Amino acid sequence: MNLEIHDVSKNFGGIQALSGVSLSVEGDELIGLIGPNGSGKTTLVNTIGGIYAPDRGEIFLDDRPVGRLKPNQVAKLGVGRTFQVTRAFRRMTVMENMLVPAFAVTPDKRRRELEARAQEVLEFLTMDHLRNDYGRSLSGGQQKLLELGQLLMTDPGLILLDEPFAGVHPKLMETIFEYITTVHAEGKAFIIISHDMSSIFTLSQRLLVLHNGELIADGPPDEVKQEPQVIEAYLGEEDEEYV
Amino acid sequence: MDYFLSLTTTGLVMGIIYALMALGLTLIFSILSVINFAHGEFYMLGGYVSYFLLSTFTKLNPFLAIPVAGLAAALLGIVVERLFLRPMHQGQIERPDEYAILITFGLSFFFQNLVLAVFGPYPHRPTSFFSGAVSLGGMRIGADRLTASVISLLLLATLLVVINRTWIGKALRAVSQDKDAAAVVGINSLWMNTIAFGLGVGLAGVAGAVLAPTFSVAPDVGAVPAIRSYIIIVLGGMGSIPGSILGGLTIGLVESLGAGYFPDPSRALTYKTVFGLVIFALVLLFRPRGFFGREET
Numbered sequence: 373m374n375l376e377i378h379d380v381s382k383n384f385g386g387i388q389a390l391s392g393v394s395l396s397v398e399g400d401e402l403i404g405l406i407g408p409n410g411s412g413k414t415t416l417v418n419t420i421g422g423i424y425a426p427d428r429g430e431i432f433l434d435d436r437p438v439g440r441l442k443p444n445q446v447a448k449l450g451v452g453r454t455f456q457v458t459r460a461f462r463r464m465t466v467m468e469n470m471l472v473p474a475f476a477v478t479p480d481k482r483r484r485e486l487e488a489r490a491q492e493v494l495e496f497l498t499m500d501h502l503r504n505d506y507g508r509s510l511s512g513g514q515q516k517l518l519e520l521g522q523l524l525m526t527d528p529g530l531i532l533l534d535e536p537f538a539g540v541h542p543k544l545m546e547t548i549f550e551y552i553t554t555v556h557a558e559g560k561a562f563i564i565i566s567h568d569m570s571s572i573f574t575l576s577q578r579l580l581v582l583h584n585g586e587l588i589a590d591g592p593p594d595e596v597k598q599e600p601q602v603i604e605a606y607l608g609e610e611d612e613e614y615v
Numbered sequence: 616m617d618y619f620l621s622l623t624t625t626g627l628v629m630g631i632i633y634a635l636m637a638l639g640l641t642l643i644f645s646i647l648s649v650i651n652f653a654h655g656e657f658y659m660l661g662g663y664v665s666y667f668l669l670s671t672f673t674k675l676n677p678f679l680a681i682p683v684a685g686l687a688a689a690l691l692g693i694v695v696e697r698l699f700l701r702p703m704h705q706g707q708i709e710r711p712d713e714y715a716i717l718i719t720f721g722l723s724f725f726f727q728n729l730v731l732a733v734f735g736p737y738p739h740r741p742t743s744f745f746s747g748a749v750s751l752g753g754m755r756i757g758a759d760r761l762t763a764s765v766i767s768l769l770l771l772a773t774l775l776v777v778i779n780r781t782w783i784g785k786a787l788r789a790v791s792q793d794k795d796a797a798a799v800v801g802i803n804s805l806w807m808n809t810i811a812f813g814l815g816v817g818l819a820g821v822a823g824a825v826l827a828p829t830f831s832v833a834p835d836v837g838a839v840p841a842i843r844s845y846i847i848i849v850l851g852g853m854g855s856i857p858g859s860i861l862g863g864l865t866i867g868l869v870e871s872l873g874a875g876y877f878p879d880p881s882r883a884l885t886y887k888t889v890f891g892l893v894i895f896a897l898v899l900l901f902r903p904r905g906f907f908g909r910e911e912t
Contacts, residue, residue, distance in 0.1 A: 421799055423795060442803070444798045444803045444804070446799075447800060453799050455795075455796070459793050459795065460796075461788070461789050461797075463788070471785065472789050472797075472800060475786070477800070479782070522800060526800065
């Protein structure tokens with residue numbers, strides 16, 4: 373799946389969250405999206421995913437303009453995403469959480485087929501023993517895994533992950549790492565927001581850096597981390613763990 | 616003991632009907648985040664549809680009027696949702712909460728005055744389902760009231776199956792829990808709003824039709840059931856389906872037992888609603904979120 377972002381800007385009551393952002397994602401790239409707090413990373417993901425419409429500019433998915441589409445329409449075009457704070461359905465079982473996206477995106481598939489797929493995904497995520505547990509009873513890390521599992525039920529071409537490693541136990545982090553590398557090897561593109569620099573530098577083939585809503589760097593991680601603008605953006609933030 | 620059982624049975628019979636009415640309101644609130652102040656008027660319209668059909672087609676089986684009344688209320692609800700409520704969910708309304716209150720109150724007045732102009736101010740009673748009373752374990756219950764209760768129970772069970780077992784039901788639950796999360800997994804929340812509003816007011820229409828032979832229909836007949844429904848959904852926990860059912864049964868029981876054991880029988884019925892309100896106040900005092908109120912997330 374190809375994503376093109378042309379000169380996208382987004383303003384919230386005078387705060388310029390995104391300012392003329394342009395980039396393209398081709399095929400199955402695995403991209404890291406970093407930047408100091410408030411730099412516009414989540415806004416960019418929300419704009420790609422249809423939660424916000426851009427004030428200016430346009431977004432194309434396989435040459436189709438999608439900037440004004442609703443999130444459900446974007447999801448049906450093959451864009452899956454997770455949230456920074458997990459949003460699994462708390463009053464549904466794990467299995468129901470898995471089936472709801474599949475029913476929504478592929479209503480023509482048979483229930484039995486979808487349940488088999490959900491079981492397969494849960495086993496991959498080592499969560500099959502929790503299939504009848506409610507979302508609210510899962511730990512934060514398990515809820516993150518559940519969201520990742522939901523994504524696989526809709527078979528998206530582009531996956532947007534917002535802070536997948538935040539607050540996650542090291543063991544679960546390994547599972548998330550494995551998830552990303554395995555799913556990426558199946559030909560899916562990823563854009564991953566993370567403040568965990570070691571993970572993002574290890575995983576990414578390409579790194580995007582946002583600062584004050586502007587894209588200030590775009591390239592291979594080793595090159596990007598040497599760029600003066602990037603170093604300056606991070607050194608301005610005392611609490612960042614930029615290396 | 617027989618008297619207690621008799622009052623309990625009557626309370627449960629009425630409680631099931633209350634629950635049906637409140638369930639529609641809960642469904643609408645949990646999906647659209649709107650308190651439908653015209654809910655009682657959809658109940659009233661259901662009763663009038665039933666009355667109109669049965670008085671126009673005098674040979675019509677009274678049971679056939681029930682689905683027609685429910686369907687008519689649901690279709691009207693869909694039109695109302697699409698015309699008046701959808702703009703607020705599309706971000707076209709600056710102050711959506713105030714707008715929803717004004718719109719639903721406005722519709723309430725409009726529908727009341729509409730039927731006043733068409734049918735006049737006097738109560739009408741459609742044909743009974745069955746005449747007389749039924750003996751149930753030694754207790755006498757009006758046949759129409761019992762019929763209304765059985766129909767309500769069947770509808771409640773059907774609705775629970777739909778909500779918990781079908782794809783539409785799961786999608787409705789997903790939207791009620793988190794609209795954004797539901798949208799990013801592909802659920803069209805605008806459609807779910809329309810379905811929930813149509814279904815919710817359709818249930819009110821059915822409740823109006825099944826109770827019309829018992830309580831008659833008049834332009835203001837929806838006011839008391841609507842107020843009772845608001846109490847039930849707060850009592851059960853805003854947006855909770857099991858809460859609405861338990862709340863409906865609780866109010867039905869409390870009203871029946873309270874009126875039955877009130878020291879002055881000549882005034883007992885006058886205070887019927889008050890007994891429910893007392894329980895309502897007590898529950899809110901000790902459990903402010905109601906029986907199954909959702910935790911803040």
